Structure formats: structure tokens, C-alpha cells
Amino acid sequence: MPPALERPLMDAAFLANPYPTYRALREAGPIHWREEFFGGAWLVTRHTDVELVLKDPRFSAKRTGSWVKDREDAPGEFKGFQALFARALLFLDAPDHPRIRKVLNAGFRPEILQGLAPHIERVAGELLDRVAHQETFDFIEAVARPLPVRVMALLLGIEQPDDDFMAWSEHLASFIGEPQPTRAQARSAQTSLLAMGLYFESLLALRRKTPGDDLVSRLAQAQARGEIEGGAELLAQCAMLLFAGHETTRHLLGSSVHALLSHPAQWQRLVREPTLLPGAVRELLRFESPVQYTGRRVATDMVLHGVQLRRGELVLAMIGAASRDPARYPDPDVLDITRCHGPSLAFGSGPHVCIGAALTLLEARIVLGQLLDRWPGLSLAEAAPRWGDTPAYRGLVALPLRRRPAHDDHWASQPQLDAIGTEARRATALATQVHS
Numbered sequence: 181m182p183p184a185l186e187r188p189l190m191d192a193a194f195l196a197n198p199y200p201t202y203r204a205l206r207e208a209g210p211i212h213w214r215e216e217f218f219g220g221a222w223l224v225t226r227h228t229d230v231e232l233v234l235k236d237p238r239f240s241a242k243r244t245g246s247w248v249k250d251r252e253d254a255p256g257e258f259k260g261f262q263a264l265f266a267r268a269l270l271f272l273d274a275p276d277h278p279r280i281r282k283v284l285n286a287g288f289r290p291e292i293l294q295g296l297a298p299h300i301e302r303v304a305g306e307l308l309d310r311v312a313h314q315e316t317f318d319f320i321e322a323v324a325r326p327l328p329v330r331v332m333a334l335l336l337g338i339e340q341p342d343d344d345f346m347a348w349s350e351h352l353a354s355f356i357g358e359p360q361p362t363r364a365q366a367r368s369a370q371t372s373l374l375a376m377g378l379y380f381e382s383l384l385a386l387r388r389k390t391p392g393d394d395l396v397s398r399l400a401q402a403q404a405r406g407e408i409e410g411g412a413e414l415l416a417q418c419a420m421l422l423f424a425g426h427e428t429t430r431h432l433l434g435s436s437v438h439a440l441l442s443h444p445a446q447w448q449r450l451v452r453e454p455t456l457l458p459g460a461v462r463e464l465l466r467f468e469s470p471v472q473y474t475g476r477r478v479a480t481d482m483v484l485h486g487v488q489l490r491r492g493e494l495v496l497a498m499i500g501a502a503s504r505d506p507a508r509y510p511d512p513d514v515l516d517i518t519r520c521h522g523p524s525l526a527f528g529s530g531p532h533v534c535i536g537a538a539l540t541l542l543e544a545r546i547v548l549g550q551l552l553d554r555w556p557g558l559s560l561a562e563a564a565p566r567w568g569d570t571p572a573y574r575g576l577v578a579l580p581l582r583r584r585p586a587h588d589d590h591w592a593s594q595p596q597l598d599a600i601g602t603e604a605r606r607a608t609a610l611a612t613q614v615h616s
């Protein structure tokens with residue numbers, strides 16, 4: 181087993197199960213320098229340090245240069261990407277950040293989300309109906325992938341979301357989740373981002389003429405009041421919303437169903453006590469955090485745990501590691517849907533805490549609620565899951581599930597379910613052994 185500081189953070193074994201490596205890093209020390217992230221970055225893995233980096237203004241959110249660097253033979257090649265990307269809320273500091281966040285917050289008020297709930301129920305119901313006649317189906321393809329795009333379309337007022345939306349978001353997410361992006365990936369991400377920009381330019385023009393009750397109309401009105409600039413500033417927020425809520429929610433839905441069905445006693449408990457669902461979703465976000473890390477740049481020279489950090493250096497706040505820190509969560513590798521804890525770091529913390537958190541919790545409760553209600557005897561159709569290949573975003577590529585015919589659902593025998601769950605956990609343990 182290589183020492184903690186030399187363990188790979190991107191190979192297949194790590195992607196299948198990153199937690200032993202996170203544990204080794206946490207135990208080896210509070211801060212580590214790793215070359216494989218963007219040519220060099222500091223990693224913090226303990227809960228208190230991750231929270232500090234996300235909350236402390238000595239760490240700046242302006243970091244888009246990490247992904248695209250101009251080459252001498254092609255100066256300005258990524259000007260278009262930078263012009264939009266660097267203006268998105270996620271990558272801004274005060275005073276621009278609070279100004280734009282205030283405008284966007286208005287689109288996520290509780291009454292707006294309440295108004296969306298019946299639509300989300302309907303979309304989830306439609307997607308599940310489509311597979312209701314199949315004994316086995318891929319949950320990612322059937323529900324977890326299409327649902328978030330349709331919800332974002334509802335929020336933004338996009339009438340006909342097509343495959344382009346998913347493709348653009350997926351290009352961007354796989355680029356942003358890549359710690360060593362290639363030139364080809366940067367070009368493809370730029371093409372997708374600019375395509376999103378063009379799309380929203382025409383949607384904004386339409387909503388200025390015929391406003392609706394959607395977020396894009398609200399943004400157009402805020403621009404008219406002078407609260408947000410037109411052009412790149414406005415387009416950047418639209419594109420960011422489309423992409424930020426897509427991959428993340430898909431991963432939460434997939435990982436949650438997988439985690440619960442790998443622990444059948446917890447699934448059955450939710451079947452019996454659906455009121456536990458809100459707490460369960462929080463625990464599932466902690467257990468498999470869809471965003472495994474986010475970055476900041478050191479804004480001013482400082483010393484952290486005796487290590488000198490220089491202005492401009494990149495620091496990665498390892499959310500996935502913090503979510504399993506035993507100093508914060510007793511028995512952190514145990515899934516316990518009744519574990520009582522406040523919000524985890526899965527949605528971040530401080531000024532950039534996820535603006536879509538309440539919407540995400542609503543989506544997850546609706547989807548899991550419908551699954552538990554319709555198919556209490558649901559089980560995993562394959563024991564070994566296939567995890568995606570970006571270390572920043574953790575989620576399943578496919579999740580085949582088996583549903584019993586309706587009349588059989590309620591006689592789901594506990595020993596049978598337990599056997600499948602044990603098999604699934606054994607597959608994960610095997611990945612851990614291979615890795616450690």
C-alpha cells in the first residue's frame with residue numbers, strides 16, 4: 181500500500197471508493213500539496229478546515245483561470261469562455277457576489293418552490309410510468325438524468341428542453357470536474373458554454389417582450405431595474421444555473437437509491453416510516469456527497485497549520501472527505517438515516533452555499549417518496565455499481581434496478597433483500613481492499 185501522500189487520487193480504485201484515501205490523508209495531516217490537480221494545489225480534508233476555506237474571505241472564489249490557460253501560439257483562444265465563465269456567481273467575490281446573489285435569491289423563494297412541487301411530482305410520475313411495465317430498468321437513464329433538466333427548464337421558463345441542454349451541461353460538468361483538462365476538452369466546453377449563451381440571449385429577448393413567471397423573466401426585469409448588468413453578466417448566470425443543478429442532482433438521486441438499496445433495512449424503514457425522508461436525504465447527501473471538492477484561491481499570504489500559503493495558490497476544499505470526518509460524525513462510514521445532524525457541507529458553506537439546496541431537497545424527497553410508495557420491493561439488479569470518472573463529481577453512470585410486479589411488492593422477503601444488500605456491500609468492500 182503506498183503511503184497516504186502518494187496514493188493516486190484519480191485512478192479507477194479511487195473513483196470506485198475514495199473514502200479509504202480520504203481517511204489516510206486526514207490522518208496523515210491537515211493539509212497536503214498535490215501536483216495532479218491543475219499543476220499543483222493544496223488539499224484540506226478535515227471538516228473544520230473545509231468549512232474554514234469556504235467561509236473565510238482570505239480565500240477567493242475567483243479561480244476560473246485554473247481550467248483554461250492561454251497557449252503562446254494561440255493567445256485569446258479561450259477569451260469567450262473566460263468572458264462568460266468568470267462572470268458566473270460561483271466565481272465572484274464581494275461586492276459583485278452579494279449583489280448578483282440577491283437578484284437570483286428572489287427566484288428561489290419558498291413560495292416559488294412550493295408552486296413547482298406539483299409539476300415536479302408530475303414529471304417524476306411520468307418518468308416512472310414509462311418504466312412501470314419493465315421488470316428491470318436503469319434508474320439513471322430513466323429518471324435521474326432527465327428529471328433535473330426538466331425541473332431546471334420549469335424554473336427557467338424553457339418550454340421545450342431538448343437533448344442539447346443535457347449535452348451542454350454534461351460537457352461543462354465533465355470539463356469542470358476534470359483536474360487536468362486537455363485542450364480538446366477546453367474547446368468543447370467553450371463551444372457548449374457559448375451555445376448556452378446564444379440560447380439564453382434569444383430567450384431573454386423573448387421574455388423582455390412577453391414576461392412570464394419564471395427565473396429568466398425575473399432576471400430580465402432585474403436588468404431593466406439596473407440590479408444586474410446585461411450581456412455577459414446576465415448570460416453567465418443563466419448558463420451557470422442550467423449546468424449547476426443538473427449533474428449534481430442526477431448524482432444525488434442515483435447515489436441515494438443505490439445507498440438505500442445496499443442497506444435494505446434502511447430502505448424498509450423508510451417504506452414503513454416515510455416521515456423520516458427529509459432527514460434521510462440529508463444523511464444521503466453526507467454519505468455520498470455529489471460535489472466531492474470545490475476550489476478557492478489564496479487571496480492574501482497566510483499560514484495554515486504551519487504551512488505557508490502564497491497569494492494566488494489554489495486550495496481544494498475536499499467536501500467528500502469532510503463528510504466522512506469522524507471528528508464531526510461518529511462512525512462516518514455507516515449510513516444511518518436517523519442520524520441527527522445539521523446541514524452537511526454537501527451544499528458548501530458561507531457566502532457561496534448552494535442556492536438550489538431547497539429545490540434539490542424537494543426533488544429528492546419527491547422522487548424517493550414516489551419510488552418507496554410505488555415499489556417498496558425494489559432491489560438492485562447488479563451488485564457492483566459503475567461510478568463516473570471525474571473526481572470532482574461523484575455519481576453513478578448506470579443503476580439497473582429490479583422491480584417486482586405490483587402484487588408481489590408487499591411480500592418482499594427481508595432475507596432476500598438482506599442478501600442482495602450484503603452482496604452490494606461486499607462489492608464495495610472489495611474495491612476498498614483492492615485500493616488499500
Ligand code: HEM
Nearest residue numbers: 269270424425428429432471474527528532534535536540
Ligand atoms: C445535489 C444537488 C446539488 C449539490 C450537491 C450542490 C452543491 C453545491 C455546492 C457544494 C456549492 C458551493 C460551491 C462553492 O462554494 O464553490 C453550490 C453552489 C451553487 N449551486 Fe448547487 N448543488 C446542487 C444543486 C443545485 C441546483 C439544483 C441548483 C440550481 C437550481 C444549484 C445552483 C448553485 C449555484 C448557482 C451555486 C453558486 C452559489 C453562489 O456562488 O453563491 N445547485 N452547489
